[in-house]
Amino acid sequence: MSIATAPTPARSSLPGTRADLVVVGAGIVGLAHAVEAVRRGLSVTIVERDLRPVGASVRNFGHCCVTAQRGELLDLARRSRTGWLDAAAKAGLWAPEAGALVVARSATELAVLEELRDERGTDAVRMRTRDEVADTLGRAADGRDDLAGGAMLPADLRVNPREAAPKLAAWLAAQPGVHLAWGTNVVGVESGTVHTSRGPVHGDQILLCVGHDLDRLRPAEAEAHGIQRCRLSMARIAAPAGFRSDAAVLTATSMLRYDGFTAMPSAAALREEVSGHSAELLGIGANVMFTRLPDGTVLVGDSHAYDTTEIPFQEEATSRLLLREAARVLGVGPGEVRVTERWQGVYASSPRGPLLVRDLAPGVRALTVTSGIGMTLSFGLAAATFDGALRTTV
Ligand SMILES: Cc1cc2nc3c(=O)[nH]c(=O)nc-3n(C[C@H](O)[C@H](O)[C@H](O)COP(=O)(O)OP(=O)(O)OC[C@H]3O[C@@H](n4cnc5c(N)ncnc54)[C@H](O)[C@@H]3O)c2cc1C
Incomplete structure (x- = not known):
C-alpha cells in the first residue's frame, strides 16, 4: 500500500510568501493547526521539507487514544476528538467512532x-x-x-494513518488563502520570517511543528526539554x-x-x-x-x-x-x-513531560508532542493554541 501522494510541489518558486500564519511541518500537529487557522479565517502557508507527509504521522496506529489519558491530556484528547470528526467530515477521512x-x-x-x-x-x-x-x-x-x-x-476514535495527513494536506491546498510549500527545508526562524531553502516566507505568527527535528533547528530549546x-x-x-x-x-x-x-x-x-x-x-x-x-x-x-x-x-x-x-x-x-x-x-x-510549548521570539512558537500521543492530541492542541489556552512549558 502506498501513501496517498500529495500535490506536486512547486520546485523552484515558493508559494504564499506572506500569510497570517506560517506553519513549519506537514505532520498531523502542523496540519491540525492549519485546519483550525482556516476555520478562523486566517491565511496560512505550510512549509514542509519532504514532498508529502512521511514522518510519525503516517507511521502510527491511527488510534486516537482518548480514554486512557488523564488530567489536562484527557481534556485535550476529548477536544481533539471533536476536531478530528469535524476535519474528517470536511476532508473525507475514514474516522469510525469504533472505540x-x-x-x-x-x-x-x-x-x-x-x-x-x-x-x-x-x-x-x-x-x-x-x-x-x-x-x-x-x-x-x-x-x-x-x-x-x-x-x-x-470514546476512542480510529483514523487511517496512511491517508489522514495526506488527505488533510490536499483539502487544505484547495482552501482559499492556503499555500503548501513542499520540498522546502526551513533553516532558521525569527519574528515575522521563516528562512527556507527557497527563500524567506513572512508571517504574523509562526508555528514550528517539526516534531523531534526541533533539535536540528533550535538545539538549545530541544536540549532544555530533553528531547x-x-x-x-x-x-x-x-x-x-x-x-x-x-x-x-x-x-x-x-x-x-x-x-x-x-x-x-x-x-x-x-x-x-x-x-x-x-x-x-x-x-x-x-x-x-x-x-x-x-x-x-x-x-x-x-x-x-x-x-x-x-x-x-x-x-x-x-x-x-x-x-x-x-x-x-x-x-x-x-x-x-x-x-x-x-x-x-x-x-x-522527553522525560520532562508530554508537550513542549515554547515561545522562541514574539510571534514564534515551537510545539512538539514529546510522547506517543500526537495523533490523539493534535486537534485539541490546535484549538487550545488559538484560544490562548495552551500553557507554555520550560
Ligand atoms: C510507530 C508509531 C505509533 C504511534 N501510534 C500512535 C497512536 O496510535 N496514537 C497517537 O496518538 N499517537 C501515536 N504515535 C505518535 C504520533 O504519531 C506523533 O506524536 C505525531 O504523529 C507527531 O506529529 P508531528 O506533526 O509532530 O510529527 P511528524 O509527523 O513527524 O511531522 C513533522 C514534520 O515536520 C517536518 N520537518 C521537520 N523539520 C523540518 C524543517 N527544518 N523544515 C521543514 N519541515 C520540517 C518533517 O518532515 C515532518 O513532516 C505513534 C508514533 C509512532 C512512530
Missing part, C-alpha cells in the same frame, strides 16, 4: 479495567465478558480460556481470518504505558505480574496493540527504544516478539501471521 477494546487475560488486568470503570463510569468504560472479547477478536468458539474479559472504551527520539518497531500483517473490528485493540502492556491505567491501584500489581510472565516484552518497552485498516490488513506494534540519534537497525527478535504476542491475542498460531510490511517509526519523547 478501543482492552483485552484482559488475567484477574489483575481485569481489576485495572474495573478500577478505571469505577473512576470514569460505565458509559466511558464498558466491561466485556470473555465471549464478547473473543467475538470482537474473531476468535473461534473453542480456545478462549486464556481470556478473562476486557473493556470497550467507546529524544523514540524508535518503534512496526509491522503490517495480512487480514486475519476472523478479525473484523475497527476498534483499536490494547493489551496488558498498553495498560502499563498510558496514565489513565497506570494511576489505578492495581497497576503496580499488574507490572509485577507482567514482569513475571513476559519480562522480554518489558525489555523491549512493548505496548502490544493492533489496529485494522479499511482494507482489512492490520498494523501491529510496538516497541520503544530511546536515544538522541536513533539507531537505524531494526532487530528481528523485537519484531518476532511483538508478532507472537499479537498472534496470541488474536488466538492464532504465529505461523498464521503473514507480514506484508515492516517499518521503523520515530517520535519525539
Whole structure:
C-alpha cells in the first residue's frame, strides 16, 4: 500500500510568501493547526521539507487514544476528538467512532479495567465478558480460556494513518488563502520570517511543528526539554481470518504505558505480574496493540527504544516478539501471521513531560508532542493554541 501522494510541489518558486500564519511541518500537529487557522479565517502557508507527509504521522496506529489519558491530556484528547470528526467530515477521512477494546487475560488486568470503570463510569468504560472479547477478536468458539474479559472504551476514535495527513494536506491546498510549500527545508526562524531553502516566507505568527527535528533547528530549546527520539518497531500483517473490528485493540502492556491505567491501584500489581510472565516484552518497552485498516490488513506494534540519534537497525527478535504476542491475542498460531510490511517509526519523547510549548521570539512558537500521543492530541492542541489556552512549558 502506498501513501496517498500529495500535490506536486512547486520546485523552484515558493508559494504564499506572506500569510497570517506560517506553519513549519506537514505532520498531523502542523496540519491540525492549519485546519483550525482556516476555520478562523486566517491565511496560512505550510512549509514542509519532504514532498508529502512521511514522518510519525503516517507511521502510527491511527488510534486516537482518548480514554486512557488523564488530567489536562484527557481534556485535550476529548477536544481533539471533536476536531478530528469535524476535519474528517470536511476532508473525507475514514474516522469510525469504533472505540478501543482492552483485552484482559488475567484477574489483575481485569481489576485495572474495573478500577478505571469505577473512576470514569460505565458509559466511558464498558466491561466485556470473555465471549464478547473473543467475538470482537474473531476468535473461534473453542480456545478462549486464556481470556478473562476486557473493556470497550467507546470514546476512542480510529483514523487511517496512511491517508489522514495526506488527505488533510490536499483539502487544505484547495482552501482559499492556503499555500503548501513542499520540498522546502526551513533553516532558521525569527519574528515575522521563516528562512527556507527557497527563500524567506513572512508571517504574523509562526508555528514550528517539526516534531523531534526541533533539535536540528533550535538545539538549545530541544536540549532544555530533553528531547529524544523514540524508535518503534512496526509491522503490517495480512487480514486475519476472523478479525473484523475497527476498534483499536490494547493489551496488558498498553495498560502499563498510558496514565489513565497506570494511576489505578492495581497497576503496580499488574507490572509485577507482567514482569513475571513476559519480562522480554518489558525489555523491549512493548505496548502490544493492533489496529485494522479499511482494507482489512492490520498494523501491529510496538516497541520503544530511546536515544538522541536513533539507531537505524531494526532487530528481528523485537519484531518476532511483538508478532507472537499479537498472534496470541488474536488466538492464532504465529505461523498464521503473514507480514506484508515492516517499518521503523520515530517520535519525539522527553522525560520532562508530554508537550513542549515554547515561545522562541514574539510571534514564534515551537510545539512538539514529546510522547506517543500526537495523533490523539493534535486537534485539541490546535484549538487550545488559538484560544490562548495552551500553557507554555520550560
Ligand atoms: C510507530 C508509531 C505509533 C504511534 N501510534 C500512535 C497512536 O496510535 N496514537 C497517537 O496518538 N499517537 C501515536 N504515535 C505518535 C504520533 O504519531 C506523533 O506524536 C505525531 O504523529 C507527531 O506529529 P508531528 O506533526 O509532530 O510529527 P511528524 O509527523 O513527524 O511531522 C513533522 C514534520 O515536520 C517536518 N520537518 C521537520 N523539520 C523540518 C524543517 N527544518 N523544515 C521543514 N519541515 C520540517 C518533517 O518532515 C515532518 O513532516 C505513534 C508514533 C509512532 C512512530
